[in-house]
Amino acid sequence: MRPEPRIGYVLKRYPRLSETFVVQEILAREAAGERIAIAALRPAGDPCFHPAVAAVRAPVTWVPRPTGSEALWEAMERALPELPRVLPELLALRPADAVQVLHVAQWVRETGVTHLHAHFATIATTVARLAGRLAGVPYSFTAHAKDLYHHDVDHDAVRAMLAEAHHVVTISDHNARWLADTFGAAAARVARVHNGLDPATIRFREPRDREARVAFVGRLVAKKGLPDLIDAMALLRERGRPTPLDVVGSGPLSETARRQVDELGLTGLVRFHGPLPADAVAGIVGAASVFAAPCVHAPDGDRDGLPTVLLEAMALGTPCVATTVTGIPEAVRHDRTGLLVPERDPAALADAITVLLDDPARGIRLARAARALVEDRFDRADQAAALARLVRGERTPDPASLPVEVPA
Structure with missing residues (x-):
């Protein structure tokens, strides 16, 4: 036997x-x-x-x-x-x-x-x-x-x-x-x-009447592309759209990111939370009007596969903006379940964030489709x-x- x-x-x-x-x-x-x-x-x-x-x-x-x-x-x-x-x-x-x-x-x-x-x-x-x-x-x-x-x-x-x-x-x-x-x-x-993921344990909430703010979650390493997002937030402020950014995570580039925020005069807009447990992360992501995953090909060849936190944001109902790196387009399908932009393009990132801030109906449509995709394929x-x-x-x-x- x-x-x-x-x-x-x-x-x-x-x-x-x-x-x-x-x-x-x-x-x-x-x-x-x-x-x-x-x-x-x-x-x-x-x-x-x-x-x-x-x-x-x-x-x-x-x-x-x-x-x-x-x-x-x-x-x-x-x-x-x-x-x-x-x-x-x-x-x-x-x-x-x-x-x-x-x-x-x-x-x-x-x-x-x-x-x-x-x-x-x-x-x-x-x-x-x-x-x-x-x-x-x-x-x-x-x-x-x-x-x-x-x-x-x-x-x-x-x-x-x-x-x-x-x-x-x-x-x-x-x-x-x-x-x-x-x-x-x-x-x-x-x-x-x-x-x-276990969709049954993740409460979906349509992105209605949320405060205009952006969430980022990930280790602070080169492949996550946080510098591009910080530059995009500076562009939004220059365009008259100062928007808070919540950064969750830690890593070797923590101090570099903080210096960039200071140099761009974004200290009052960007909050570094450090590493947090899942329930706290879900609270921040679920309250944001946009989740950003500006992933890039790092100089050492490293890159993201398909970030789990991106799937979690989709399940929560937060509209997502991401780059076309590796497997990300398998989840974020452009203008169907989120918005895709080229990597290392802060202007395109700022434009996509603005679209979601200015067009709540589109955000709701994308969020509903994203949740359905997570339930169906993830x-x-x-x-x-x-x-x-x-x-x-x-x-x-x-x-x-x-x-x-x-x-x-």
């Missing part, structure tokens, strides 16, 4: 404030009846976490990460019978990472995990791949954006991950096409499965069902089945 399946998630850090999509995915799979266990390679280190984390039933194991070669040799000694399967690649890792491979393999045996799944084509997938080989279970992973497009990405390593995986998930049609174009036959088992229950089919070896719909219209 085959054991009841149990999915073991291998995550670099858990729970991450900026990775709500992981928590939503696990909750959806648990709601569908799947058994989950979590192995975290590092502590999260975030100042707070989302309340949804408390609803996750899966046990969490923080994998020991001792430094120094002595711990590696001790762990290898315990795994001697299986070592030939992974030894050359194990020795190519840093000792601490190699020790974690051995610990995760042991965790798989002890917990009855039958399939490993990692997020991001980075160390988490490397650990899942080698630990799965040691323990004799298949692995899969979800590829997002930075793990594909950053200039430091090792394409040979990604190719090996793709080639050996039972299946590979990626979050947008854009990513799926890029993987096929870049890696050819190695990407044959890639399936697009959009990140999902429900986490559908996401969980697609992931379960992939574990069973069944195909998901062809990524090319979702046409996307991008404005000229």
Whole structure:
């Protein structure tokens, strides 16, 4: 009799404030009846976490990460019978990472995990791949954006991950096409499965009679495009439309953004809230008249895949303005579910924000359509069902089945 399946998630850090999509995915799979266990390679280190984390039933194991070669040799000694399967690649890792491979393999045996799944084509997938080989279970992973497009990405390593995986998930049609174009036959088992939300828990409110203000939520890093939005807010003020901007999040560019606000004389209009839990974020986004996602291709190649917070804004009923970067047009369909503008174009961004501020009827139309799209294409229950089919070896719909219209 085959054991009841149990999915073991291998995550670099858990729970991450900026990775709500992981928590939503696990909750959806648990709601569908799947058994989950979590192995975290590092502590999260975030100042707070989302309340949804408390609803996750899966046990969490923080994998020991001792430094120094002595711990590696001790762990290898315990795994001697299986070592030939992974030894050359194990020795190519840093000792601490190699020790974690051995610990995760042991965790798989002890917990009855039958399939490993990692997020991001980075160390988490490397650990899942080698630990799965040691323990004799298949692995899969979800590829997002930075793990594909950053200039430091090792394409040979990604190719090996793709080639050996039972299946590979990626979050947008854009990513799926890029993987096929870049890696050819190695990407044959890639399936697009959009990140999902639970629409039933997100209260939709039409954007009627809201105060004129713009919301931005995200890590303050180059790919989020916040400098362009700040420039756009300065343009609005110059045009006689001074509009408050709420910035939620933190990151390495926090001080740079604050200096830009000061230099442009926007101190009284822009409020930096720092990182906030999900309910506080929903309050700010749900009260805004516009949500802006001015994402860009960063100089280091990094870019957003399809920001979950953008889907959340659409579900809440806040009209969205976004750029045409990677998978964003799969959710924000121009003048149907939001407005799209070119990246790095503050004037176009300011124009689109003005349209939504001046035309409430259009904002309501876009908000209704955006909510309908989230319910139809981004429900986490559908996401969980697609992931379960992939574990069973069944195909998901062809990524090319979702046409996307991008404005000229």
